[in-house]
Amino acid sequence: MKTVVIGFLGSVLDSGGGPGRWEKWRPSVSICQHEDLVVDRFEMLYGRAHTRIANQLQEDIASVSPETKVNLHLCDPKDPWDFQEMYGCLHEFARNYAFDPERERYLIHITTGTHVAQICMFLLTEARYFPAVLLQTSPPRKQNGRELGSYSLIDLDLSRYNQIGARFAREKQESTEFLKSGIKTRNAAFNQMIARIERVAARSKAPLMLNGPTGAGKSTLARRIYELKRSRHQIQGEFVEVNCATLRGDAALSTLFGHVKGAFTGAQADRAGLLRKAHGGVVFLDEIGELGIDEQTMLLKAIEEKRFAPMGSDKEVESDFQLIAGTNRDLRSAVAAGRFRDDLLARINLWVFELPALRQRREDVEPNIDYELERFAQDNDVNVRFNAEARREYQRFATSAAAVWNGNFRELSASIMRMATLAEDGRITVAVVKDEIERLQHAWQPEQSQGHLDSVLSADALADIDLFDRLQLDAVIATCRSCTTLAEAGRKLFAASRTRRRAVNDSDRLKKYLARFNLDWAALRQ
Structure with a gap:
């Protein structure tokens, strides 16, 4: 594959017209002098004010590297330090250039040009407008014209760098x-x-x-x-x-x-x-x-x-x-x-x-128990742990459908804090766990007092219904079971509002209400 370098000339580093220019390090010239880097073509960008330097570089590269063809491209934004202008100029060059990655490899020289130009070339290479790698050159230790300095290639494809990716x-x-x-x-x-x-x-x-x-x-x-x-x-x-x-x-x-x-x-x-x-x-x-x-x-x-x-x-x-x-x-x-x-x-x-409720993340109860115990230890300077049997007992309850967790993770945190505070010698025992479970069940009792509901709805289904709807639904089911027909139940439930309706279909209204909870008349009668 042919090697093609694309870069700005350096108005300072690459300058010089007399014999003394060969005694200084000129990065654009030195690129073409490395024995292990054969440059077939140099696409050199320059501003109108630096035309003389560009022509001089073209001649000097031809003298030291006859196999290198230098093409000069005018890239002349009004303000080379204006990011928008410089990016636009380089972007247009990249879009119009006939890249052929299958036959040529491209090196973007970022040592010369204004800092803004270097940043823009980096960004365009990273975005693959330039299908290339970066070429960074460095001066020799001694500026005697005989040393070429060094160069390094930087591939911005981060997938090639396992350590960076990791x-x-x-x-x-x-x-x-x-x-x-x-x-x-x-x-x-x-x-x-x-x-x-x-x-x-x-x-x-x-x-x-x-x-x-x-x-x-x-x-x-x-x-x-x-x-x-x-x-x-x-x-x-x-x-x-x-x-x-x-x-x-x-x-x-x-x-x-x-x-x-x-x-x-x-x-x-x-x-x-x-x-x-x-x-x-x-x-x-x-x-x-x-x-x-x-x-x-x-x-x-x-x-x-x-x-x-x-x-x-x-x-x-x-x-x-x-x-x-x-x-x-x-x-x-x-x-x-x-x-x-x-x-x-x-x-x-x-x-x-x-953010899901705790009852929707029951598998996260166990890691949250560990987190709350660690937080208790940090806040109180004491390590508290469950006995093995106590841990199993509490986790079995906390992850079951019987655990309503109305206060979600905040309520779980309070529960762990209570048991950790009551633990003797830093150990939460089965007795402490049973007392805590009883306390939680008592606190949730109004939510769990279902009356007729527990015979027709599962615990998980009940956990998803607000207390307001539970109380109303429980009264509806009680009324249905006291009646012999759907129509009778509908007349009793809608006795007041039915007198204000032109078209009365109490049975249909009751069916639709029960359907909200996946219930029907036959299921209630059974």
Whole structure:
């Protein structure tokens, strides 16, 4: 294969017209003098102001390396230090050049040219606009004209560098483990979600939304995302967390956006507000669906324009923050009901991640037990462990359908902390576990008091139904079983509303209601 070098001439390093030029190291000339690097063609780029140097180099290379053909290409941006102009000039050259990788190998010389030109050539090579490797030349120790210096070839195909590839893979794994607080989670869907969050967090400053029930870990994950971005020097500001469910009226506007003195009764001094505090950092708005419409309007402006006016002020302030929103509500339903702005939802709905409840990740109970014990040890300076039988007993219960875990991982954490605190000599015994299981069952008793439900629905199915629906469904089933026909049950259940309807079909209404829970009349009668 023929070897083709592409590079800028060096207006300083390659310069010289008298006999003394042979006593200095000129990188573009030295490339063609190495015995182990035969250059068949040199595609030399130059600016109009350096035409004389280009012609001189063409002659000198022909004298030292007759087998090398030098082609001169005018590449003359108005400002060689302007990145956009230089990149555009080189990009056009690359697009129009007739590369033939099957017959020629290409070396991109990055020693000469402005720093901007070198960066642009690197980027174009990395993006494969130049199907080449980089050629880096270095001067000799002594500038006596007899030494040629050295050169090295750099292939940007990272797949060829096993150690680099392994390092990147290891760092990526470390990042995902960091987001999971070091917990060796086993749920495949959750692990895939965390890997996706790691990629998005590293590449985007757009808003993120974490959906999930209370206690699923939204706040912890938001802080971990912040700490990961800060460790990579992507942000420098603070992490600010706000529970929007605690904000009401003027206090909400003031807390988020700040106020000036006298903005309202009791505003005796200026207040910056939490969004300004988050400048350069991350703000986590948990339960964002609880914000009022006025706060939503100002928040939308703050996200889009990075500017907003504090209460009572006609002057806007700036705050460049990344938003992470948390919610356990269906914001689309809130939009339909007029409680949430559709334009705000559209703005924060770019990256949405669903955090599953604990009952959807029962395989992750065991690693979370280990994590909570380690955290207890760090906080209290004492190591606590389960007896083998006690561990089996607790895990059997915690992963069963009988464990409702309404508070999700937060409730599991509290459970472990109680047993660790009560452990004698650092050992959690079967007796401690049985007491804890009894306590949890008692706490969940209102949720588990199903009446007629446990005879027609499985424990897993019941775990997915809200208490409101359970109580109503239980009353419906009781009514159905007290009646001999579907029509009779329908008349009894809809006695009030049926008098206000023109077309009455109580049986059909009852069938549709039962179908919501995969039930039918025949199953109830059995």
